[in-house]
Amino acid sequence: MKRPTIADVARRAGVSKGAVSYALNGQPGVSEATRRRILAIAAEIGFSPSSAARALSGATAKAVGLALCRPARILGIEPFFMELISGVEGELAARSYALTLQVVADQDAEIAVYRRWWGERRVDGVFICDLRLDDRRIPVLEELQLPAVVIGGPGHTGSLPSVWSDDAAALVETVEYLVALGHRRVARVGGLPGLLHTEIRTRAFAEVCDRLGLPEATTVPSDYTGEEGARATRRLLSSAQRPTAVIYDNDVMAIAGLSVAQEMGLAVPGDLSIVAWDDSPLCQLVHPPLTALGRDIPAYGAHAARHLLAAITGEQISAFQDETAHLTPRGSTAPPRVR
Amino acid sequence: MKRPTIADVARRAGVSKGAVSYALNGQPGVSEATRRRILAIAAEIGFSPSSAARALSGATAKAVGLALCRPARILGIEPFFMELISGVEGELAARSYALTLQVVADQDAEIAVYRRWWGERRVDGVFICDLRLDDRRIPVLEELQLPAVVIGGPGHTGSLPSVWSDDAAALVETVEYLVALGHRRVARVGGLPGLLHTEIRTRAFAEVCDRLGLPEATTVPSDYTGEEGARATRRLLSSAQRPTAVIYDNDVMAIAGLSVAQEMGLAVPGDLSIVAWDDSPLCQLVHPPLTALGRDIPAYGAHAARHLLAAITGEQISAFQDETAHLTPRGSTAPPRVR
DNA sequence: CTGAAAGCGCTTACAG
DNA sequence: CTGAAAGCGCTTACAG
Numbered sequence: 001m002k003r004p005t006i007a008d009v010a011r012r013a014g015v016s017k018g019a020v021s022y023a024l025n026g027q028p029g030v031s032e033a034t035r036r037r038i039l040a041i042a043a044e045i046g047f048s049p050s051s052a053a054r055a056l057s058g059a060t061a062k063a064v065g066l067a068l069c070r071p072a073r074i075l076g077i078e079p080f081f082m083e084l085i086s087g088v089e090g091e092l093a094a095r096s097y098a099l100t101l102q103v104v105a106d107q108d109a110e111i112a113v114y115r116r117w118w119g120e121r122r123v124d125g126v127f128i129c130d131l132r133l134d135d136r137r138i139p140v141l142e143e144l145q146l147p148a149v150v151i152g153g154p155g156h157t158g159s160l161p162s163v164w165s166d167d168a169a170a171l172v173e174t175v176e177y178l179v180a181l182g183h184r185r186v187a188r189v190g191g192l193p194g195l196l197h198t199e200i201r202t203r204a205f206a207e208v209c210d211r212l213g214l215p216e217a218t219t220v221p222s223d224y225t226g227e228e229g230a231r232a233t234r235r236l237l238s239s240a241q242r243p244t245a246v247i248y249d250n251d252v253m254a255i256a257g258l259s260v261a262q263e264m265g266l267a268v269p270g271d272l273s274i275v276a277w278d279d280s281p282l283c284q285l286v287h288p289p290l291t292a293l294g295r296d297i298p299a300y301g302a303h304a305a306r307h308l309l310a311a312i313t314g315e316q317i318s319a320f321q322d323e324t325a326h327l328t329p330r331g332s333t334a335p336p337r338v339r
Numbered sequence: 340m341k342r343p344t345i346a347d348v349a350r351r352a353g354v355s356k357g358a359v360s361y362a363l364n365g366q367p368g369v370s371e372a373t374r375r376r377i378l379a380i381a382a383e384i385g386f387s388p389s390s391a392a393r394a395l396s397g398a399t400a401k402a403v404g405l406a407l408c409r410p411a412r413i414l415g416i417e418p419f420f421m422e423l424i425s426g427v428e429g430e431l432a433a434r435s436y437a438l439t440l441q442v443v444a445d446q447d448a449e450i451a452v453y454r455r456w457w458g459e460r461r462v463d464g465v466f467i468c469d470l471r472l473d474d475r476r477i478p479v480l481e482e483l484q485l486p487a488v489v490i491g492g493p494g495h496t497g498s499l500p501s502v503w504s505d506d507a508a509a510l511v512e513t514v515e516y517l518v519a520l521g522h523r524r525v526a527r528v529g530g531l532p533g534l535l536h537t538e539i540r541t542r543a544f545a546e547v548c549d550r551l552g553l554p555e556a557t558t559v560p561s562d563y564t565g566e567e568g569a570r571a572t573r574r575l576l577s578s579a580q581r582p583t584a585v586i587y588d589n590d591v592m593a594i595a596g597l598s599v600a601q602e603m604g605l606a607v608p609g610d611l612s613i614v615a616w617d618d619s620p621l622c623q624l625v626h627p628p629l630t631a632l633g634r635d636i637p638a639y640g641a642h643a644a645r646h647l648l649a650a651i652t653g654e655q656i657s658a659f660q661d662e663t664a665h666l667t668p669r670g671s672t673a674p675p676r677v678r
Numbered sequence: 679c680t681g682a683a684a685g686c687g688c689t690t691a692c693a694g
Numbered sequence: 695c696t697g698a699a700a701g702c703g704c705t706t707a708c709a710g
Binding site: 052089115 | 342385386389390393394402410415418420421424425428432435438439440441442458460461564566594595598602619621624637
Binding site: 005006007017018021022025027029049050052053054055056057058059 | 686687688689690
């Protein structure tokens with residue numbers, strides 16, 4: 001089947017190709033009646049302008065890029081990215097933008113992808129995830145002047161705009177809640193060290209514990225997998241002064257921690273309270289259901305997409321603060337049992 | 340920063356644009372020495388050919404499309420798609436193909452996306468997931484002659500090639516295993532009705548139960564969510580002749596079923612054995628760990644990608660049978676406790 | 679082996 | 695308001 005071109009539409013409408021282009025793009029230069037007729041014909045013969053031709057003649061590629069740098073098993077098990085993508089897509093689809101996805105092995109590969117996309121003019125802009133301290137991607141994107149929105153922060157984004165959520169505040173709220181329940185020995189199983197949001201949470205945890213006069217604010221670093229979450233939990237629960245509450249940096253580790261507690265004969269929440277960051281449906285599937293820090297991730301993605309599209313059209317945008325995660329208490333937290 | 344074009348490379352190399360094109364694409368027409376020099380210069384100034392220009396001049400778009408038709412919360416919670424995408428990406432990246440992802444609301448929207456992609460020449464081919472009986476997407480893709488690979492089957496793919504796994508065989512193996520353990524009342528919580536693989540499993544379940552002389556092979560339809568899995572489980576466990584073993588069509592429903600059993604005071608596996616289809620890391624996070632039917636999903640995606648790329652280059656390909664899921668027995672299955 | 683040129687399908691000033 | 699034409703950056707026959 002032959003793809004219809006703008007010339008086919010022009011011929012059938014009895015106008016020039018230029019007129020068709022104006023009509024399609026909502027530009028002045030054609031009468032309203034002609035525009036209607038052209039649009040009707042285009043729809044009738046199933047015409048969509050060639051994205052290549054459009055991109056080549058100076059218009060935009062109508063595509064944005066997302067490079068993800070996580071191994072397959074972590075990517076699969078964390079609902080975060082798919083929920084984010086769903087939200088991004090909603091916003092993009094409304095403007096007929098495509099999302100180009102690439103899974104990369106490391107930061108060098110990711111930077112190479114950005115350079116290639118830029119050279120190929122394949123995307124009009126990109127999202128940056130998993131921001132790091134001194135992130136090497138930032139200066140590259142600044143140099144290329146490729147529109148970009150950082151999903152994360154605050155700060156450490158160079159001159160790039162960002163969409164972020166106040167993790168420090170959410171963590172403080174959580175610790176204060178646990179302390180209000182009567183907990184004094186609170187520990188944390190953290191995400192990958194080096195990621196900005198991990199560091200922000202770690203610092204906030206240390207500060208709030210210090211402020212509230214809690215003994216030692218232990219953060220055990222981990223990598224978001226269930227295995228590591230389980231191992232970290234065993235270590236914490238085997239110590240002489242074991243914690244009565246643990247905060248996990250994602251839901252999968254929290255579920256693994258719950259299993260470990262049960263396997264070690266500790267009652268949840270009687271002997272151990274558990275809080276999960278990222279409130280996915282998984283948290284409500286286990287027994288007891290997990291108290292969790294949640295927020296609307298698809299909406300977060302939608303905001304990021306909206307800002308990226310604005311940046312592409314040349315609007316001057318800066319940092320946007322998304323909602324702060326809120327705590328939903330469920331069965332996994334309670335006052336510590338007196339021993 | 341200005342993007343380098345083929346003309347920049349040609350100028351610096353002192354050759355024509357045509358020569359640069361030949362050198363870049365490994366075509367004859369330039370000497371080996373010249374080719375090397377051109378490639379070195381291209382690398383030096385960071386030149387990547389414009390994908391738009393390339394696509395416009397008759398070459399391929401160097402992109403394939405994947406449209407996903409599931410709501411955000413299901414998309415997020417099922418590791419399947421992200422694992423599939425990871426595998427697809429590995430194969431695509433090796434050939435510098437991009438993956439264009441689109442989340443759609445329903446089949447009509449999905450079909451519209453295919454027509455648009457085709458008209459825009461945005462992709463060279465597409466993957467089709469979640470095959471249905473009498474799938475309306477098949478004739479559209481045949482009509483458009485857009486290269487496509489169906490991820491699913493066997494059969495019901497019209498003239499399109501497919502990559503599939505023998506779900507019927509896996510289900511039979513599972514039921515036979517449960518019967519060998521001594522189970523007689525086996526039930527199943529199925530996936531979305533209408534999806535081909537759901538129907539294949541349902542039919543295989545009915546047949547094997549009949550062959551082995553088991554009483555009534557009940558399949559309760561569901562939708563892959565934990566809530567529905569829990570509800571279906573409550574219904575099954577509340578019946579007079581409750582099953583002693585349940586097979587779930589995904590891991591999330593199985594985990595929900597485990598919670599329901601515990602909430603109803605039934606021991607797993609003593610009173611109830613549980614088998615999950617899709618052996619994600621989640622299955623090992625719960626207590627007891629779930630016996631599961633698993634296979635290598637990233638590899639499945641890689642095979643699909645390899646076949647799609649072959650179809651795009653015009654190779655004649657047909658159906659490819661991937662490995663059959665195999666059962667990994669864990670703590671959630673055992674002989675039924677005598678009552 | 680190399681160079682000059684046409685053409686892919688659009689967009690967008692520029693005349694009418 | 696409309697038409698003719700240049701140009702985006704490649705690929706690929708066609709001459710030399």
